[in-house]
Amino acid sequence: xxxxxxxxxxxxxxxxxxxxxxxxxxxxxxxxxxxxxxxxxxxxxxxxxxxxxxxxxxxxxxxxxxxxxxxxxxxxxxxxxxxxxxxxxxxxxxxxxxxxxxxxxxxxxxxxxxx
Numbered sequence: 001x002x003x004x005x006x007x008x009x010x011x012x013x014x015x016x017x018x019x020x021x022x023x024x025x026x027x028x029x030x031x032x033x034x035x036x037x038x039x040x041x042x043x044x045x046x047x048x049x050x051x052x053x054x055x056x057x058x059x060x061x062x063x064x065x066x067x068x069x070x071x072x073x074x075x076x077x078x079x080x081x082x083x084x085x086x087x088x089x090x091x092x093x094x095x096x097x098x099x100x101x102x103x104x105x106x107x108x109x110x111x112x113x114x115x
Contacts, residue, residue: 001062003084010069016092
């Protein structure tokens with residue numbers, strides 16, 4: 001399997017796992033095991049907003065492109081990710097930047113308004 005990644009500025013997230021030729025994307029399974037060698041599923045024929053472009057089987061491997069969401073100012077690893085080639089079954093590790101930390105609110109002394 002070869003998964004190309006297409007970075008896109010989005011606030012949502014993607015989780016992908018693989019079991020053979022079945023990809024589960026955000027909990028929805030997509031079974032591509034019946035796609036024969038040399039065949040292509042046209043872009044838009046798979047009801048998944050995360051799949052960008054056609055899906056094809058070439059050289060016995062599935063080739064597809066997934067959208068890789070990122071926040072503002074992505075790192076080089078997220079903005080220009082290499083393809084994922086022959087990932088093992090299980091959750092697929094996608095490049096991601098750490099979530100921005102939100103500082104703890106500062107506790108202030110109550111103001112003395114009585115004088």
